[in-house]
Amino acid sequence: MMGAYFAATFVAWTGSFVLGILLALGATLLLGILLEFVALRHLYGRDHLDQVLATFGLILFFNDAVRLIWGPAGLALPLPAWLTVPVQIIPGVFYPAYRLSIIVVALAVAALLYIVVMRTRIGMLIRAGASNREMIGALGINIKLLFTLVFGLGAALAGLAGLMQAPILTVQIGMGENILILAFVIIVIGGIGSIRGAFMAAIFVGMIDTLGRAFLPDLLRMVLSSAAASTAAPALSSMLIYLLMAIVLVVRPEGLFPAAKR
């Protein structure tokens, strides 16, 4: 949500879509770092319930901060002309360039993230911090700084997701909350701490959700009467994801691609 609001503001300020988005990304990164520094850093030693309460409080805080700064009405993030033309992907099939560019950008970010975490020194430190935080602290790595950076990175990723979503939906208060639940479902399905698992699970969940919404009504209509199908289909298609999560949890409680054993 913050990413989307920053993007809408900065794009309006600078008049350039790309520049505005880069500024918004930087702003969410800084916001993440600031949040970690001000609030979450003090909660690491506490119970996870305290952390949940604090982060939930932050959601409420930011919702109302946004209402204060930008007002209760939603904003629009207009697309530049070169992103609104439909692209012919295969002969006869047109697809909006903007949605295509989301796919490309997200794939690039996924690859970059993989390279950073698996192949660079900072990624090595992140993985080491995940498996044994006391030990790498003892080896002279500034673990607090590392955690702050990772938290900032997480915020920037969420900001990127928000601002890319912004031109499709409207920029409004609470726009991230529905999707946040889906993100938790994905983490649980993919295995907590596993980026590869998150990738697989995210594509899986996205496909099931979208295709379920698009085709389930027609599929049900083949078996049920038309009236019954039109009431059952929306309910069933919004349940599909959670059914999937329940099944995965029963069959593989650690998720599909669990992170390395600790």
Added chain:
Amino acid sequence: MLVLIEQSLNGLQFGLLLFLLAAGLTLVFGIRILSISRTARST
């Protein structure tokens, strides 16, 4: 068929968007900055 391709791409795009959000979260939880899995591990 056309609709199928289009909706699959929409699904892919939505999934990748969710991945961006989930990747940040999973990194944060994986490194145990914040924890949602402590109770699960102790059982």
